Amino acid sequence: MQNTQVILARRPVGVPQPEHFDITRTPVPDPAEGEVLIRITHWSVDPAQRGWANNVPNYSPPVALGDPMRAFAVGDVLASRHAGYAEGDVVEGLFGWQTHACLSGDAIARKVTETDLPRSYALGILGLNGTTAYFGLRETCAARAGDTVVVSTAAGAVGSAVGQIARLMGCRTVGIAGGPEKTALCTQAFGYDAAIDYKAQDVGAALADACPDGVDCYFDNTCGPISDAVMGHLAQGARITICGTAAITEWDPIPSGPRVHRQLLVARARMQGFLIFDYRDRLAEARAALADWLRAGQITTREHILKGPEAAPGAISMLYRGENTGKLLIAV
Amino acid sequence: MQNTQVILARRPVGVPQPEHFDITRTPVPDPAEGEVLIRITHWSVDPAQRGWANNVPNYSPPVALGDPMRAFAVGDVLASRHAGYAEGDVVEGLFGWQTHACLSGDAIARKVTETDLPRSYALGILGLNGTTAYFGLRETCAARAGDTVVVSTAAGAVGSAVGQIARLMGCRTVGIAGGPEKTALCTQAFGYDAAIDYKAQDVGAALADACPDGVDCYFDNTCGPISDAVMGHLAQGARITICGTAAITEWDPIPSGPRVHRQLLVARARMQGFLIFDYRDRLAEARAALADWLRAGQITTREHILKGPEAAPGAISMLYRGENTGKLLIAV
Known part of the structure; x- marks a missing residue:
């Protein structure tokens, strides 16, 4: 099983462009004790990724060259050796632009429980945005x-x-x-x-x-x-x-x-x-309110979903040019 | 009895300079019912006067040309036809750069009660500053x-x-x-x-x-x-x-x-x-704390006192040049 990754290959100055990324493949490892293997289905594209890719003072350290681009993502648990997660769970976290993530269960942001709503909402209206x-x-x-x-x-x-x-x-x-x-x-x-x-x-x-x-x-x-x-x-x-x-x-x-x-x-x-x-301890409060408003039709959201890993390198610059017509995502 | 006033005679752009003011004399009126006549002893010089003198959006309307320059001041009540004040009271307020103020007692900011401390403190450490x-x-x-x-x-x-x-x-x-x-x-x-x-x-x-x-x-x-x-x-x-x-x-x-x-x-x-x-309803709280600290020697203050009305026209620009060595005042 191969893991397709969109790695930060060259350091941008300003908005990351397609030439700053390479698409590579590596074998998917087996999860060790405490780890979870995730098949990722959706990658998020966020303005914050510009700051993560640049080597300037920010609220997070920059992404290392050669690493998958840091990104929020959602996917299905394929295998779990962590008590908090089981095969079939839908999970969300900072999994990066890759098709598979094998990481400590403790690094998963959360199990997506709003299964009556599209799972991609976990990256937008029920996520960071x-x-x-x-x-x-x-x-x-x-x-x-x-x-x-x-x-x-x-x-x-x-x-x-x-x-x-x-x-x-x-x-x-x-x-x-x-x-x-x-x-x-x-x-x-x-x-x-x-x-x-x-x-x-x-x-x-x-x-x-x-x-x-x-x-x-x-x-x-x-x-x-x-x-x-x-x-x-x-x-x-x-x-x-x-x-x-x-x-x-x-x-x-x-x-x-x-x-x-x-x-x-x-x-x-x-x-x-x-x-x-700074509000990580209170996210559930916001998600519950937002999910209720969505279910009641009191708020709406728009998504702009690109297809496949090859769409990722140009996605951040697309976002900064304002060409998306809703929350920008990549389905992989 | 003559009232010596430092009036805003010409509209400055930027920091008011000596040429923007004239010194004039007018008779002191008798207080009408509800009014108080004050012999002013100290004028304050404050950065805010720059904004008051200019004709630009600010948190107070500009001083009208021909009016005494707006200023905080302290003085003695000479005569009172207002129930809240009596002859001999020391009072503080926005009395302007003039030696005598005859105004509604309701326009007086307060009676100065810290009579064990220099009255000029009412314009500085116990006042605005x-x-x-x-x-x-x-x-x-x-x-x-x-x-x-x-x-x-x-x-x-x-x-x-x-x-x-x-x-x-x-x-x-x-x-x-x-x-x-x-x-x-x-x-x-x-x-x-x-x-x-x-x-x-x-x-x-x-x-x-x-x-x-x-x-x-x-x-x-x-x-x-x-x-x-x-x-x-x-x-x-x-x-x-x-x-x-x-x-x-x-x-x-x-x-x-x-x-x-x-x-x-x-x-x-x-x-x-x-x-x-915005804190006008809570000034007493601050004054009480500051006065106690002054009496206990826990804080100190410096004053730079100019003498006479003729010092006023150049005082604001002196403040903006940073030439004063303490709270800038004019004793009149």
């Missing part, structure tokens, strides 16, 4: 009913969940996305009260129209000019969650932009970095 | 025992209070100030564990030495290159209070600087604007 939206909005943004909540990459895997959860919480929601298709998704599929097309509109002027009382919460997935525009419309006591910086392709050296200090001071606003790993 | 330090450090920075607390303008009226309160709370304190006299004040008068001279040292390298475990709290009075350097040394979960932006002389248009988003994200740090007016 949905739980990030849930805690980033409720905790870091501290959203409350009546707040005006602005979301960048509003039709994306995280942003679409933020907008829908905020709506369920009684907030007014304004999505910022690129192009008419994505803004149409915002208002038609994800229930935003208003959507702004940053490619076609003056974002500042559009925000003034859409947020006459200012922005109470900004869930920031982009940084860059979109976020600069939002800073000019903060309500008193605004809360900003810095969740991602998709609009900035290179942080070394740190790029310049308008200083935020005075706007934070005048509005007594708060800007805070968010990382879902 | 000390209470700003107290709440900005304890609430917005959420300082805890064991934290490493970095303070910019560390020998200034706010900064020196921040450093001393933090030390009393069990924090390690690092002050950043300009020049050997101010850094000597930091360690010798205000008890900082370390002081960095931003005019003579590489602030980033000095921070690496002084804060080997990173910066847990940064009380930011400057913005600009000093703050940019601190951003490179944030500990996980760092909290930054944006209290002032003394290093930036002009905010229209907003100047550029290194984008802070990635550093906030990687450290899951928080940056928050602070304005003491």
Whole structure:
């Protein structure tokens, strides 16, 4: 049995491109005591992979050259020598871009129990994306009913969940996305009260129209000019969650932009970095709420599923170009 | 009886200079029913006056041309037709740069009750400066025992209070100030564990030495290159209070600087604007604590007192040039 791996072969600077990866095959080992052998079925493609592939300070060490690209994945247990898992279990974790993972059962993130929902949801709306939206909005943004909540990459895997959860919480929601298709998704599929097309509109002027009382919460997935525009419309006591910086392709050296200090001071606003790993002990709470909303049809999610390992090397750059139309996954 | 006023005669752009003010005299009116006539003895000089004098969005409306410059002041009640005040009371409030104020008793901030301490303290360590330090450090920075607390303008009226309160709370304190006299004040008068001279040292390298475990709290009075350097040394979960932006002389248009988003994200740090007016209902708590610490000799304060109304027009620019050696006041 062969394990097909997409390995990080060359170190990128900035967004990983196809040439930074090689596809290789190695034999699948037998699980040792305490280990579990998994046949992976879905690989996740996430903005965080850009940081993992680069050799720059980050919240995780960089992926070593020659290793399978670090990635969230879901699969079936083929064989288990760990008491917590049995053959046939569906499991999720940081298994990497490979078709088979043989690893300590302790390294598995969890057994996927929402078997009435598509298992790929474990990588998106019930995984990193949905739980990030849930805690980033409720905790870091501290959203409350009546707040005006602005979301960048509003039709994306995280942003679409933020907008829908905020709506369920009684907030007014304004999505910022690129192009008419994505803004149409915002208002038609994800229930935003208003959507702004940053490619076609003056974002500042559009925000003034859409947020006459200012922005109470900004869930920031982009940084860059979109976020600069939002800073000019903060309500008193605004809360900003810095969740991602998709609009900035290179942080070394740190790029310049308008200083935020005075706007934070005048509005007594708060800007805070968010990382879902800090909520690892509370993920079940978010997943349970999200699964219930999905089952009740109160929220929806979109997936964009590529086919086969050969789709992986170009997938991260595709994500950064904004070409995906839903949570980006690879079925293998 | 004549009222000598320092009026805002011309609208500054940036830091107000002597030519923006005129000194005029008008008769002192008699207090009407509900009013109090005050003979002012001390005028405060504060960084916030720069914002009040300029015609730009701020947390207070700009001072109208021809009006006395807005300023905190302290004085004696000469006559009162308000039940809350009597002749001989010492009172403090936003009385402006004038020798006499005749205003509604309801507009007086408070009766100064710490009569065993110099009345001028009501404008500094027991006023805007000390209470700003107290709440900005304890609430917005959420300082805890064991934290490493970095303070910019560390020998200034706010900064020196921040450093001393933090030390009393069990924090390690690092002050950043300009020049050997101010850094000597930091360690010798205000008890900082370390002081960095931003005019003579590489602030980033000095921070690496002084804060080997990173910066847990940064009380930011400057913005600009000093703050940019601190951003490179944030500990996980760092909290930054944006209290002032003394290093930036002009905010229209907003100047550029290194984008802070990635550093906030990687450290899951928080940056928050602070304005003491939001704590108006809790000022007594801070004043009581500060007065007790002063009486017990646990904290100290320095004042730099100019003499006479003619010192006022140049005082704000003197403050922004950093030429004062303590809380800047004018005795009139």
